[in-house]
Amino acid sequence: MPFDNRGHRSDQEQKHIVSSENADAGSEHDEPVWDVVVVGAGPAGASAAYAAAVAGRQVLLLEKAELPRYKTCGGGIIGPSRDALPPGFELPLRDRVHAVTFSLNGKLARTRRSKRMLFGLINRPEFDQSLVEHAQKAGAVLRTGVSVTRVEQHGPAVPDRRTVAVVLAGGETVLARAVVGADGSASRIGAHVGVKLDQVDLGLESEIPVPPPVAEDWAGRVLIDWGPLPGSYGWVFPKGDTLTVGVISARGEGAATKRYLEDFIARLGLAGFEPSVSSGHLTRCRSDDSPLSRGRVLVCGDAAGLLEPWTREGISFALRSGRLAGEWAVRISEAHDAVDARRQALNYAFAIKAGLGVEMGVGRRMLAIFERRPGLLHAAITGLRPAWNAFADIARGSTSLAGLVRTHPLARRALDLLDRRQAGAAVPEESAPEPETVPGAGAGTRE
Numbered sequence: 001m002p003f004d005n006r007g008h009r010s011d012q013e014q015k016h017i018v019s020s021e022n023a024d025a026g027s028e029h030d031e032p033v034w035d036v037v038v039v040g041a042g043p044a045g046a047s048a049a050y051a052a053a054v055a056g057r058q059v060l061l062l063e064k065a066e067l068p069r070y071k072t073c074g075g076g077i078i079g080p081s082r083d084a085l086p087p088g089f090e091l092p093l094r095d096r097v098h099a100v101t102f103s104l105n106g107k108l109a110r111t112r113r114s115k116r117m118l119f120g121l122i123n124r125p126e127f128d129q130s131l132v133e134h135a136q137k138a139g140a141v142l143r144t145g146v147s148v149t150r151v152e153q154h155g156p157a158v159p160d161r162r163t164v165a166v167v168l169a170g171g172e173t174v175l176a177r178a179v180v181g182a183d184g185s186a187s188r189i190g191a192h193v194g195v196k197l198d199q200v201d202l203g204l205e206s207e208i209p210v211p212p213p214v215a216e217d218w219a220g221r222v223l224i225d226w227g228p229l230p231g232s233y234g235w236v237f238p239k240g241d242t243l244t245v246g247v248i249s250a251r252g253e254g255a256a257t258k259r260y261l262e263d264f265i266a267r268l269g270l271a272g273f274e275p276s277v278s279s280g281h282l283t284r285c286r287s288d289d290s291p292l293s294r295g296r297v298l299v300c301g302d303a304a305g306l307l308e309p310w311t312r313e314g315i316s317f318a319l320r321s322g323r324l325a326g327e328w329a330v331r332i333s334e335a336h337d338a339v340d341a342r343r344q345a346l347n348y349a350f351a352i353k354a355g356l357g358v359e360m361g362v363g364r365r366m367l368a369i370f371e372r373r374p375g376l377l378h379a380a381i382t383g384l385r386p387a388w389n390a391f392a393d394i395a396r397g398s399t400s401l402a403g404l405v406r407t408h409p410l411a412r413r414a415l416d417l418l419d420r421r422q423a424g425a426a427v428p429e430e431s432a433p434e435p436e437t438v439p440g441a442g443a444g445t446r447e
C-alpha cells in the first residue's frame with residue numbers, strides 16, 4: 001500500500017505519482033494519487049469505500065468527525081438494509097421488532113404482532129463504525145477529523161484531466177482518479193455536482209434512557225404515530241435501556257415539529273425522563289432529474305438526495321447507492337479520457353434510476369396520499385390484513401413498495417385510484433372512510 005494508515009504518502013508511492021500526461025502541469029505535481037477518495041464515512045461512504053477496496057483499489061475515506069460519531073437517526077434496519085450489508089458483516093442489533101403499535105396522532109392505537117422478526121434496531125455510532133472497520137479490513141485507509149471544503153476538476157491544483165483535487169479545511173489537497181461524495185444531507189460534494197431537491201424534511205429526536213420496567217414494556221415493539229402535520233409521523237424505537245423517540249415533518253414548520261415531539265413524548269408518559277441526546281437533522285429527496293455525477297465525481301446516499309420520500313428510510317438507500325458508487329468509481333478511476341469517464345458515470349446514474357429511482361417514485365406517490373389522508377392509511381394498515389401483510393413484507397425485505405405495485409394488480413389499481421382522487425382533489429378529507437375504532441395498543445392481533 002503506497003500510503004500509511006493515516007492516508008499519508010509512504011515509500012511505495014512512486015507508482016501512484018501523477019504522470020505528466022498533461023505536460024504543462026505534470027512536472028509541478030508529485031503528489032500521490034488515490035484511485036478513489038470517498039468523502040464522508042456514514043453508511044453510504046463506508047459502503048462505497050468497501051466496494052472499491054475489495055476491487056483491489058487504493059481507497060482513502062475522509063471523515064470530518066472522530067469515530068464513533070452520533071447521527072440523528074432511528075436506526076431502523078429493514079430487510080433491504082440488511083441485504084445490502086457487505087459479506088460477513090454482523091449487525092450490532094439492539095432489539096428485534098416483532099410488534100408495531102400504530103396510532104393516529106395519539107388516538108386509535110392498535111398493535112399488530114408477528115412471529116417472525118419485522119426489522120432490527122441499531123445504534124448508529126456503533127453500526128457506522130463497524131461498517132467503516134469493515135471497509136478498512138478490505139484495505140480502505142481512513143482519515144478522521146478532516147473536513148473536505150471542495151473538489152476541483154480544473155485549475156492549478158489539478159495536475160491532469162484524469163485527476164480530481166479534494167481540498168481539505170486548512171488547505172491540504174488530496175488527489176484522486178475518482179471521488180465519491182457521501183457527505184450527508186448538507187453535502188458539499190452534492191453542491192459541486194448540482195444535486196436538485198424536491199423535498200426537504202426536518203427530523204427531531206431524543207435518546208431517552210428509561211428504567212428497566214419501562215424498557216421491558218417496549219422491548220421488541222415499536223410505535224408509529226401518524227402525525228398532526230401533513231406528511232408527518234413519529235416513532236418510538238427501543239434499544240434496550242434507551243428509547244429513541246423522534247418525529248419528522250416537512251421543513252419550514254420547525255416550531256410545530258418541535259411541539260409535536262414534545263406532545264408525543266408527554267402523552268407516552270416519557271416526559272419525566274431526561275434525554276441523553278436531543279438533536280435534529282434534515283433529510284433531502286432528490287428531484288427526478290437531479291444529476292448523480294459531474295466529471296469524475298459521483299454522489300450517493302443523503303448527499304445525492306437518495307431517500308424513501310414517504311418513510312424517509314435512508315440507510316438502505318445509502319448502503320445500496322454507496323456500493324454502486326464504489327463499483328462505478330473504480331471504473332471511472334480507470335477511464336482514460338472524459339468521454340469514458342462520462343460513460344461510466346452515466347452507467348452509475350442508470351443503475352440508480354432503475355432501482356432506487358423507481359422506489360422513490362412510488363414513495364412520492366404514497367407520501368402525496370398520506371399527506372392528505374393519514375386516517376385512510378391508518379385504517380388500512382390496522383384494519384385490513386393484506387395491508388398489514390404488505391407492511392410486514394416490505395419491512396422484512398421480501399418485497400418493496402415498488403415491487404408490490406409492479407407485481408400485485410390490486411395494489412397497482414388501489415394506488416392508481418388514490419392518485420386520481422389525489423390529482424382531482426375532488427373528494428374532501430371529511431369524506432375519507434373513518435378508521436375503525438380499535439382496541440388499545442396492547443390488544444393487538446398476531447399474524
Ligand SMILES: Cc1cc2nc3c(=O)[nH]c(=O)nc-3n(C[C@H](O)[C@H](O)[C@H](O)COP(=O)(O)OP(=O)(O)OC[C@H]3O[C@@H](n4cnc5c(N)ncnc54)[C@H](O)[C@@H]3O)c2cc1C
Pocket residue numbers: 039040041042043044045062063064065069071072073074075076077078081146147148149182183184185186187188202203204205246247248280281282283300301302303307312313314315316318
Ligand atoms: C430523525 C431521522 C431519523 C431517521 N431514521 C432512520 C431509520 O430509522 N432508518 C433508516 O433507514 N433511515 C433513517 N434516517 C435516514 C438516515 O439517517 C440517512 O438516510 C442515512 O444516515 C444516510 O447515510 P449517509 O451515509 O448518506 O449520510 P450520513 O449518515 O449523514 O453520513 C455522512 C457523513 O459525512 C460526514 N461529512 C459531512 N460533511 C463532510 C465533509 N465536508 N468532509 C468530510 N466528512 C463529512 C459526516 O460527518 C457523516 O459522518 C433518519 C433520518 C433522520 C433525520
